[in-house]
Amino acid sequence: MNGVGRDEAGGPPxxxxxxxxxxxxxxxxxxxxxxxxxxxxxxxxxxxxxxxFVSVDRGTVRVAAERRAADAVVRTSKEFFDRxxxxxxxxxxxxxxxxxxxEGDVTVLAxxxxxxxxxxxxxxxxxxxxxxxxxG
Numbered sequence: 306m307n308g309v310g311r312d313e314a315g316g317p318p319x320x321x322x323x324x325x326x327x328x329x330x331x332x333x334x335x336x337x338x339x340x341x342x343x344x345x346x347x348x349x350x351x352x353x354x355x356x357x358f359v360s361v362d363r364g365t366v367r368v369a370a371e372r373r374a375a376d377a378v379v380r381t382s383k384e385f386f387d388r389x390x391x392x393x394x395x396x397x398x399x400x401x402x403x404x405x406x407x408e409g410d411v412t413v414l415a416x417x418x419x420x421x422x423x424x425x426x427x428x429x430x431x432x433x434x435x436x437x438x439x440x441g
Contacts, residue, residue: 321348321383324390325357328420329368335423338364342413345375350383361416377409379417389421396421 346357356372381389385404388394396418399405407414 320387320390324421325359325368325370328359328366331366332364333366333420333423335419336361336364336366336416340364340416342377342410342416343373343375344413344417345373345378346386346417347372347378347380348383348386349381355383359417366420375409377407377411377413379414380406380408392422 340361341363342361344359344361346359348355348357356370358369358371358373358375360367360369381399381404385394385399389396389399389405394404396405396414400407400414
């Protein structure tokens with residue numbers, strides 16, 4: 306990867322890689338200082354599985370591209386996770402439809418949802434989250 310989530314050829318950013326890079330930069334405001342949990346996200350990309358390990362220790366997030374034991378494991382396709390990251394799909398609705406499978410502590414998914422929702426809003430133009438105010 307070259308830059309934040311960009312591929313070697315300078316193509317468009319990879320939303321999933323960009324998401325993990327952003328949340329791994331410390332203490333996302335959307336997480337409480339009391340949150341401590343681990344999560345492994347397994348993404349199927351055309352028969353190849355990529356693992357992301359997310360560790361939250363009192364609100365501080367660390368991310369590694371590796372397979373480790375975790376409090377919860379989420380499995381989905383890379384394509385669908387990209388949609389979650391971009392705010393085009395809802396994590397809990399996806400669980401009900403089995404587009405996302407969870408194994409382990411389901412409460413950890415509430416923290417993932419906060420991260421997904423927070424990052425999706427950070428990518429929107431300012432007027433999107435202001436009820437239309439400030440739109441030119």
